[in-house]
Every structure is written in structure tokens, then in C-alpha cells.
Amino acid sequence: MRTIVLLILAFSWALQSEGTEKDDPSPIIFIYDASGSMWGQLQGKSKMEIAVEVLSSSVNALPDAQKIGLVAYGHRNKSDCKDVEFLVDVSEGTKSAISSSLRSIKPLGMTPLAYSAALVIDKLRTSKMKATIILVTDGIESCDGDICQVVADAKKEGIDFRMHIIGFGLKANETEQLRCAAGAGEGQYYDAADAGGLGAVLNEATSETVDKPKGNVSVYAVKNGVPIDALVTAYDQVAKREPISVRTYRDTAFFYLPPSKYNLEAKPLEGSDVNMITVSGVQSFDEKIIHQDLGFDGGKVRLTTTNNGANWDCMIKVIDQAGKVAASFRTYDKPKEAEVNPGTYKVTIQALRIEGLSTYSEIDSVEISAAGVTPLAYEFDSGTAFIDAKVNGTSVDAVVTVTDSKSGKNVAGGRTYDRGKEFLLNPGIYSVKIVPLGEFKDRSPQTITVEVKKGEAISKTLNF
Template sequence: MRAVVVLSLVFSFAFQGKGQAKEDLSPIIFIYDASGSMWGQLQGKSKMEIAVEVLSSSVNALPDAQKIGLVAYGHRNKSDCKDVEFLVEASQGTKGAITTALQTIKPLGMTPLAYSATQVIEQLRTSKTKATIILLTDGIESCDGDICRVVAEAKEEGIDFRMHIIGFGLKADETEQLKCAANAGEGQYYDASDAGALGTVLSEATSETVDKPKGNVSVYAVKNGVPIDALVTAYDQVAKREPISVRTYRDTAFFYLPPSKYNLEAKPLEGSDVNMITVSGVQSFDEKIIHQDLGFDGGKVRLTTTNNGANWDCLVKVLDQSGKVAATFRTYDAPKEAEVNPGIYKVTIQAMRIEGVNTYAEIDSVQIGGAAVTPLAYEFDSGTAFIDAQVNGGSIDAVVTVSEVKSGKNVAGGRTYDRGKEFLLNPGTYSVKIAPVGVHKDKSAQTITIEVKKGESTSKTLNF
């Protein structure tokens, strides 16, 4: 199931400046994992140390007007599934109070995700306050709770909150219930594998508060059927607003675009070799959600090269519009495919073994679409010419030079080595010079003209 996510990478805190009254901003309440597993090591530090440092830094970066609360679980009793404590009340929370409280927490107990969420939601129910809840956990539920059900039921009841969940060092198969809960809470599930990633996702989570409009445009990035992480930036083509961005995290991502027409630019973030893609003319509305799939699927070109109707070995290059080589391959006497980014290309083909003035070809303006195969074919023509030099009825060694008459271009050459020499040539008229070497090098060279026809063989013997 695709988790619904609400995320903008544009950290628009300008409206939350120091002069703004606290009552204008809904609280952010952090639920902090203080279970025993937080003593686990990452990058030479315990996860507890990393989390305290990064969370403290993220809290200090929040606007001065932001109300902040802190709830911890698992820090007082080793086996208590109800060990949840409100360390800093959001109504009076300050940055200093949060950072001080974080320093006092020592991981010890269980991971009651559902119960801790229930306690925070109950406080919102009682106070009739809306809030952003950010849950940081390094483990899955250990107390038989169902956090997804807890969050979904609270939303059905009408309690106003947005819930983001950060999985710190979790495995892929441990995230399903957390993604479900973030989805139900109209928030985002984030993976954080180290300190850097934790800082990044905390910045993003704290910027996507319950005070922001719900997403009205969803995007999903995929390559060859597999979702990928991509940064999607929307450019307003009408009102020319500042660009608005969202990160997909290998899932469906929602962001709010004020009603207008946008161009979307999507850039892969996973070391992929595919290029940025652009989708034009995306219209957003306040009253409905618009979805846009972003396909990074490579397109394939399938090339069949033949000579006189038979499959032929050729060296092939696929060049993008800037002239950069996107793919290169040899056909080796069989049709071959190459995958490239969707776009318009030039394909160059160099026939192997054939000699003449028509051994190279270019096919321009080849449109290659994503997740599609574009078939191409090119046919070369050739005939054979056998050249032999003899003295007294016996073959001798000689140097042979072949030039195309019309262009005057030297196209082939070789030695007969006392047995004659065969050339595979494009159809045409050729000037052939034969110069004896070795014991017969004193004999004068001879030049003849030959006609090579498609699919036919011609043979010439010169007597010296």
C-alpha cells in the first residue's frame, strides 16, 4: 500500500518569525523512543546519543513562536508497556526545556507505540487542540498495540492532528505498520539510517505542520516498475510563485500547490543514471486532488542491421541531443537492444568487415519513449572482389590498393600472400592497383578498374 505523505522541502518559515504570537502556531509534540534498543550503535555512537544531538539541533532551529511538547516512552521501567511520560507540556514548552529534558532520558524499556500515541491523542481530545505529532522510533511495537488503528480511529472521530513517523535504523520489513499510521495521520513516514538522514527528515517533518494546507497534488516516481526516491519541484507558470518541492521517498507524495498551472521537474535521488524529467501543464485545484505518475522507465531501441538481407555485425552508438553518447553496442550478427532515458536521439551505425564509401550510416530524430521499445533497421549492400597476382601461372605476393572511382577515396588494401586477396566492398566502381613485392618487387605495378555488384562476386587475375 502506498503511504500517503505530505511533504514540502521549501522551508517557508518566514511567516513564523520572532514577532508572531505563540497562539498562532499549533504545537509540535515529539514522541521520543527511550526503549532499551536505543543503546544500539550507529557510526560509533549509541542511537540515543545521535537522537539527542540531532533532535536538540532540530528543535533549536524551530521558530521562536513555535509551541513544543515532548513525550517519552520506555525510560523508567524495563517491562512496563504503559511507561509513557509527558516530560514537557506543549502549552508551556520551550526549546531549552526540550533540550534539557532530552539530556535526562536513559533508554531502558519497551516500545509501546500505540499506547504512547493514544496518550497524546487523548490530551488533544481533552484540550480540543490541534497539533503536529512527530514519533521517533528505532523499533516496532513490542506491547501488542496497533498504532495504525489508534490513529485511524482518532481521525474518524474528528481529532485534528497530523502525524509524522521517523523510523531510525529500521529494516524495510519493519515499516508497514508505521507507514500505515503515518498515512492514517495524514503525515509522512521517513526512513533515517544515520545522523545525517535523521537531521534531514526532522527538518522536513517539522516544516510540515498541521497548520499547512492538506496536499492537493500527489506524485509517484517509478522506474521499470519499482518506486524510486525523487525530488519533485513545481514551477508556477501563471502566478510565478516560488518553486514548491516534495520528496517521494519511494512512495506516493502529496504537496499543496495553490490553484494554478505548473511544470513539474522530477530528479532521481538514489544514484540512478536516469536524467531529470519534466511534466508540463499540471493544473491544481483546491477542491480536488490531482495525481501525476512520473515515469523514469528507460526506453529501449531495438536495432536490426543487415547486409544483403542477412543479419550483420555493426558498431552502434546512441547519442542524445547534446551529442553525448548514451549507449554503445555491437550487434554481432543479431538484433540488439539498448536502454536509454526517454528522449530524442541520433543513432550511428558502422558496418564491420564491409569496405567502401557506404559503410557508415546515421538515423536522426529517433524518438524513444519510456517503457517502450523503438524498432530500427538498417540495410547495407555489398559484393565481393577477388584479386590475384601471378607470374608464370603461379600466385605471387603483392600489395593491393582499392580506391572508389567517383570519390577517389582509398577504401581498402591488403596483400595477396601468394594466394590472392578477397575484398567485401559496397557496390560501385573501383580502381585497383596491384604492386608485386618480395622476389618480384622489380616488376611494375598494374592498375585495373572493376565493377562490384550487390550480392555478386567478381574475380580478377593480373599476370606479371
């Protein structure tokens, strides 16, 4: 049997009785799951201990004037699906009373999720209150109830509430009904894996109350088809309001943006290889909901580098607009792909083994789209020059220096080692200087001019 901690946090009284101010906050009603699985362990503590600590902390952080109440179920009878008790009434509830009651509860029985929610909603029905309902559960319904149907029916009836649901250590295949209920209750489903996560989502859930306008913008963040947790901040480009943020918790998140045009900045909260993305010009309206998908999917750049038409080995760097190298790789004589975050990049290409003044190139303003492949190709040209030094018909060791004739820049060099030296050069005219070594080092150097043509080989032998 799983345990469910139900928290119903309502932050605004919509009291309709005479003499009550319209701005008074709604009461907070906690529905606490005290079923047997709360004895389960997480990080060396029982889930009961974690829930009591986190809920007590959340209660203590509320404004002093906030009205609060407490409901518990599963704490008196082991097999009773109707074991639900209203422990602290909102008309007289205090922070200390809530904390004291939480610590006195001992987990025991079933998890009547739907029945407990139905009883609390019935209180809203008879009292004409509006409330925010936050359900924190470490398991699923154990009494054959359908909380999604309960919530949907109540909404159709016109009962004014908002329901958020927190899955406390739930598996992905256990959340469908809870997500359904949160959606029907015009709220948000959250995941919490531990005490820190539970506290964080409670803080957010308690801030998204029924008194706030209904969400008119929804956002959903994914990377490679998998939803991720992201913080989305909206910046008003017209009225310049203070930024408004929402966290996705690996699900669709709703927030209210007053009608205007916004830029959205989405920062992933998981996956350090993912950078922030920006979506510009998102228009919000009061009369309809706008949805924005936020794709953190990597885009690929595919490099094909050739020399005289044949695949060639090159070093590649993909550099973002801030000057940071997003990817660096070697082609190894074949087309090669690299995945980076979507954006605009500069791609640098350095040919290997070729020497000359045209062995490096840059391609600016390369747009790489999410989940797409951007093909790039670059062609280098070269020819070969074979240089040999001989004495009396026999090759000797010599130093060879190759200089571009027009610029005077030294582009290559090496030794012949008694067998000659071949240079792979960009097409052009070069000045080649040969200086004998060893026993022939007293021979005078010689300088010749050679022209290297694309795809052609030239051979020069100098006799000393």
C-alpha cells in the same frame, strides 16, 4: 523489543481564545521513545545518543518564538505499557529545557506506540489545538496497540493534526502499520537509516506542518518496479511562482501546488545510472488530489543489422540530445538490445568488415519509452571483389588500392601476399590499382575498373 522515538512536531497554534493572533505558530510536542532497544548500536553509537543529538539539533534550529513540549514513554518501568510522561509543557517549554530533558532520559521499558499517540491526541482534543505529529521509530508496536486505528478514529472525530512517521533503521516488512498511520494522519512516511538520514527527514517533516494546505498533488517514483528516493520539483508554467519541491523517500509523497499548470522535474537521489526525467503539463486543483507516477524504468532499443539480408556485425552508439553516449555496444552478427533512460536519441550504426562509402548510418529522433522495447533495423549491401597479381602464371605479392570512381575517395587497400586479396565492398564502380612488390617491384603498376554488385562476386587477375 524494538525502540520507538515518537516526535510530535506541531508548528502552528490554532488558538481560538480571544486576543491570540491567528498567525501564531502551533506548539511542537516531541514524544520521545525511551524503550530498551534505544541502547542498540548504529555506526558506533547507541540509537539513544543519535536520537538525542539529532533531536536537540532539530529543536535548536526552530524559531525562537516556537512553543515546544516533550513527552516520553518507556523510561521509568521496564514492563509497563502505560509508562508515558509529559515532561515539558508547551506553555513553558524552551529549547534548553527540551535538550536537557532528552539527555536525562535513560531507555528502559516497552514501546506503547498507539497509547502514546492516543494521549497526545487527547491533549489536542481538550485544548482545541491543531498539531503536526512526527513519529520516529526503530521498531514496531510492543503493546498490542494499533496506531493506524488511533489516528484514523481521531481524524474521523475532526481533530485537526498532521502526522508524519519516520522509520529509523526499520526493515521493509515492519513499516506497513506505520505507513497506514501516516496516511491516515494526512502526512508522510519517511525512512532514515542513520544520523544523517534522520536529520534530513526531520528537516523536511518539520517544514510540512499542519498549517500548510493539504497536499493536492501526489508523486511516486519507481525504477523497474521498485520505489526509489527522488526529489521532485514543480515549476509553475502560468503564474511563474517559485519552484516547489518534495522528496519521495521511496514512497508516495504529497505536496501542495496552487491551482495552475506545472512541469515536474524528478531527480533520483539513489542510483547513479538514472537520469532526471521531466513530466509536462501537470494540472493542480484545490478541490481534488492529482497523482503522478514518475517512471525511471529504462527503455530498451533493439538493433537488427543485416548485410544482404544476413545478420551482420556492427558497432552501435545511442546518443542523447546533449550529445552524450548513453550506450555503446557491438552486435556480433545477431540482434542486440541496450537499456537507456527514456527519451529521444540518435542511433549511429557502423558496419564492420565492409568497405566503401556506405558503411555508416545515423537514425535520428528515436523515441525510447520507459519499460518498452524500440525495434530498429538497418540493412547494408555488399559484394566481393577478388584481386590477384601474377607473373608467369604464379601469384606474387602486390599492393592493392581501391578508389571509388565517382568521388575519387580511397575506400580500401591491402596486400595480396602471393595468394590474392578479397575485398568486401559496397556496390559501385571502383578504380583498382595494383603495384607489384619484392623482386617484381620494377614492373609497372596497373589500374583497372571493376563493378561490384550486391550479393555478387567478381574476380580479376592482373598479369605482370
